Amino acid sequence: MGLSVTVATAALEAFLARSAAAQCARIAHATPLTGGTLHENWRLAVDFDGGTLPGRQELVLRADRPVCLAGCLSRREEFEVMKAVWSAGVSVPEPLWVAGARGPLGREFFVMRWLAGTAAPEEVIARAADAAAGERLARQLGTELALIQRLRPGDDRLPFLAPAVPDRAQALIAATRAYLDACPTPHPVIEWGLRWLELNKPRPAGAVLVHGDFRTGNYLADAGELVAILDWELAAWGHPLEDLGWFCMRFWRLDADDNAPGGIARREPLLAGYAAAGGSPVDREALHYWEVMANVRWAAISIQQAERHLSGTDKSLELCLIGRRTAEIELESLQLIAADTARRSCHA
Template structure:
């Protein structure tokens, strides 16, 4: 791979040698490889190869990688704090589909970003405003997202995924009933959140991962970064995990962004929560279809339960007060364990513990991260075997989609709350919002 990259870099005007090649652990979709290129010394410039996991995978995306590279170049030239693209891969390179960027200073580690505070929040607001001010006419290849078309696209995706998750159906019904008025289209990053933003000494050093960019409503970027899942446990700071939403909105407006509209913000917050729930489910289908057979795909698919919980927290305030105050039905009773021969679930736990004690310290970088994913996968299977409740309920989902059932239906909200808690406890028990939701709901 180093020799192939050296040819690419010569074409970019940066002669090798290439060294210190390592795959980075982040990225739910694309591969990222860090490498040095230049004189053989510690000070050699560093670059990042960004490429698709397969040609089949990228073919299904609205924006191909050539378009992503062109957009990043446009953003860089327009003053957005973003990477500099130095080369695009060609078929004769033998490296797949992608491009090479200069490595930015800092890190995308959420823990470091979330410790940065108000200065970073202002930087993010300004970066969003600059992105939304880019000349859309210069990137005519970007797809356009209209709210009504987007919602119906989600509905089709839901049907293709089985159409049997009631909380997602509730979200789709809400979206159909709360479509916002048309907005002047701007360039929307589409994945603007903690984890996709490089931070250096508490300040923004670069906006990464432009693969979901499109033309649409700028409120979508603001809402997406405020989703609970991208606040990584900072549930008390709804503005990107750094501050409050009002501060983010004011900073965005001060930087030239449009006035904040709470109704549009809420629509896109619900929309992207439904979108990510379905996106998680699609990861499993991608694995089944063979377009990406990585272990990460099947594990991320189980993160749908996180978004179902968040979606219910976003919508439950629309229910009558009597339903909001209704006690939850009893939790499922787990099977009795600890007698006789070890169960299959206990054996899985033993394997996971052995991996942590014996293998973990032998691994570094991407392999160590993949081991954590593997142990997470073993835990999911172990908890499912121990008694994960059924998640599919096509009849209830149909009733919610058609509004035959709503949050005013007696007992429905309490039932959905219990389903969300039980499913998430089996799939992703460490999700930060689970503990707070359990405290909120189980003490009614």
Template structure:
């Protein structure tokens, strides 16, 4: 964060925090955040140190990513429903302050890096305990139902989330440079086997290992709400269980962390066949997102080795989609 931007942010925080003497002692860009930037701020307010995070846009964003004002509102709604999220503090929608809208939330302690979480036997209180805790967090998220005036930006809830997903993914594939027959094949399988619709609930849509902060005592924060929307609750369970989010620990079906049964136990009543339908859908969705991520690099809008490498995971996802379809058609 350059000096001018830091000074502008500091001035804004003084005006909204109730402390005209507030100062930013340090600001450092946190790792990760291919779509958004997260800045760790060490702040002194009313003479006491506080640890905050400033979350703002990268140079290029995905069309399906919600703006920061929406993500801030989602954090407030989730916190009110008992979901373990960082406390949202301030929202700035004026792009002149930091170059883009941003919000500030409290910084929480813990580990989110997927490759570390899946290798630990103790983080989150142990593997089965953490899988159960993830189920409980999802159940709290799914307790939020439309309509909600504070979440009006999410629009109308879909009548049939599964059919809406298929239509959206087909549109996403139609705009790509190259044909993707394996993804089309997977979509056709989903179309033929779609479960009947259920009442929509709030879905996080990126609830997975890597977006869940944990310490030895349990979950300390559910992060990254930029893809949230109204949908089928089983979509979140399927996304978490997808092989692509197990970080190599494929035997642990609940995010590479613990057994699927423990996740279901923590959640409550679960229709396993519906979750597995959405698990296949998760691989297709992540593949189309990965293609779009790579396009940000290829187009020259945002040159990034991370974005370029993301595109290279698509063949592996396509292979898994073909394997899943073959297994279920057998």
């Protein structure tokens, strides 16, 4: 990607100038941004001569990596999702322009505004150690989830999303099981978790737009305040509790185990912000189920991530380290299921 930016500088500058209706555009700086196992992100400082964005502009270019995870949206599709949620008032970087695989970089990419802040989990969670700051951030994130869910199937801006299914939980179970069936090594804990999920499904709910990877690390915060939700490549029509369960997964908490939502606060501020912004009613037992679902799916995805590294198609220390934690995620699944079994026994 770095070679593509430097070699194709003239073509990229021409694309930026055309997109901004400028006389010309000059890339003053191009800096790779850290993080992101699925796509590459570059911060660009661009000087525009005239047009809709005159002067120095700080932008982010987001492009495909050589190998993407199955089920990811294309960059053009992710761009369209961001346009839709931007219009709905969701806090995202303003999406500006998109280019196809025949464009200046030879692969799909889009350009959005750069925003100040950090997405680094260690920094976000450290700032949230101040209880008031963590609760405020959690409430803001709950509000964003409710805003995202205002988009519903049938939205003519998102025709490329796979049609909503009547039973989202069963569809996710089937997709994860299909991957395991094709996997050359056995994973009995994940298989057992899938069977538990199948036997304990809550009642299906009407589909809403879900982010698909809503967690600490995929949003920007600045001085403890939410700036923007990032990384929309897994957006889909899903269950209202799906993103909430994913966000509460232990894996995202680092060492802040008492703070279920992304290591930043207790569940209550998150759910309060969600409810105040019009989110669907939250059944705590159903939310627990979706947290189990998140862990079982993430365990399977961690195997896929490791395979990307081991196959040599996308060498990455981060992918390798995720794969080494599969057993830890499996253990969390078992402990959550055990807690549910104990609760049911007490109420029997």
